[in-house]
Amino acid sequence: MVSSKTQASWQITSRSGTVSSAWARQWLQHITSTIGKQEGSWTSKYCAPAWSRSPHVNKVDTAINSTLQIVTGCLKPTPASYMPVLAGITPASLRRDAVTLSLARKAQMYDWHILHKATITLAPLGRLKSRHPYNKSAQEMLQSIPEDLSRDAWLAATWRQTWEMAGPSHIQQYIRDPGGVKEEDLLRHLWTLLNPLRTGVGLFKSSLKKWGLSDRAACECGKPEQTAEHIINGCPLYNPPSAAGLFDLGPKTRAWLHGTELAN
Numbered sequence: 078m079v080s081s082k083t084q085a086s087w088q089i090t091s092r093s094g095t096v097s098s099a100w101a102r103q104w105l106q107h108i109t110s111t112i113g114k115q116e117g118s119w120t121s122k123y124c125a126p127a128w129s130r131s132p133h134v135n136k137v138d139t140a141i142n143s144t145l146q147i148v149t150g151c152l153k154p155t156p157a158s159y160m161p162v163l164a165g166i167t168p169a170s171l172r173r174d175a176v177t178l179s180l181a182r183k184a185q186m187y188d189w190h191i192l193h194k195a196t197i198t199l200a201p202l203g204r205l206k207s208r209h210p211y212n213k214s215a216q217e218m219l220q221s222i223p224e225d226l227s228r229d230a231w232l233a234a235t236w237r238q239t240w241e242m243a244g245p246s247h248i249q250q251y252i253r254d255p256g257g258v259k260e261e262d263l264l265r266h267l268w269t270l271l272n273p274l275r276t277g278v279g280l281f282k283s284s285l286k287k288w289g290l291s292d293r294a295a296c297e298c299g300k301p302e303q304t305a306e307h308i309i310n311g312c313p314l315y316n317p318p319s320a321a322g323l324f325d326l327g328p329k330t331r332a333w334l335h336g337t338e339l340a341n
Contacts, residue, residue: 122172126180129173130209141169150269155278158243162255163272167236175232178222181215247277251324258324267334275323277305308339315339 128134145160146153161168167175184192195212196219222231233256240255252258263271273279282303285291296303298314309320315337317323322330 122169122176125173126177126211126215129170129177130211130214134173138169150265150272151276152273152278152280155273155276156246158240159246159248159276162240162248162252162258163275165256165258167232167256168239171232171236171239174218174235175228177211177214178218178231179228181219182224182228184215185219248275248324251275251321263331263334270337270339271323271326271334274305274309274317279305281305281308 142157142160145151145164145166146155148166149155149160149163151160151163158168180192181196184190184196187193190196192211196215198212199216226234236255240249240252243249273281278284282291282296283294284304286294294302296307296312296314298312300307300312303312308315309317309323317333317337318327318329
């Protein structure tokens with residue numbers, strides 16, 4: 078069990094190192110397949126029903142989040158819930174639950190399945206509270222999720238519900254469906270310019286001063302603070318089309334990204 082988690086974490090970290098050194102767009106397809114874009118090659122879900130409730134699962138999630146920072150061009154202070162949305166990849170925790178649901182349904186249906194008895198039998202009493210066995214989680218999912226609801230439909234609905242329950246945020250007013258963000262064909266330097274503006278977390282002058290990396294927070298246009306909000310809504314020097322345009326990526330926004338002198 079531990080070796081499976083370690084292997085998944087190692088493969089994600091090693092592949093992300095390859096991408097970060099090359100900064101080539103085509104390599105992002107390789108690393109995205111590792112963390113979830115291609116269902117069949119998602120390394121970090123291997124044997125997930127056995128270890129997904131372990132207290133050590135955060136080691137895998139840490140590697141996944143680091144990789145998502147590379148995929149999206151976001152900085153480390155960016156809220157972790159933003160990055161799967163911008164990358165178009167369902168959160169790892171929900172994917173692991175989806176794998177558990179598929180296994181539980183299959184084990185319940187076929188009496189020849191090795192986990193059939195464990196799936197339909199109540200978990201034994203006396204276990205430590207810190208333990209979360211497979212059969213307990215499987216039974217809870219089988220009881221709470223309608224049989225006619227497919228795994229993919231449940232996954233999409235649960236992600237949408239989780240996104241809505243996370244509370245109001247800067248990008249939620251533009252992204253209603255977390256799985257509806259289109260996969261973009263932007264060059265790497267445009268991608269890393271766009272997403273910090275979307276999230277509000279980037280190498281803006283006010284942030285650099287806050288982090289002790291610069292002595293000045295003023296924008297080149299003369300305003301006392303350069304923030305993402307200032308650049309989007311009030312900067313006469315950079316002046317992107319609109320905040321909504323950063324998410325719709327229409328012709329005007331694409332032209333602005335190619336022509337702006339803003340460096341992030």
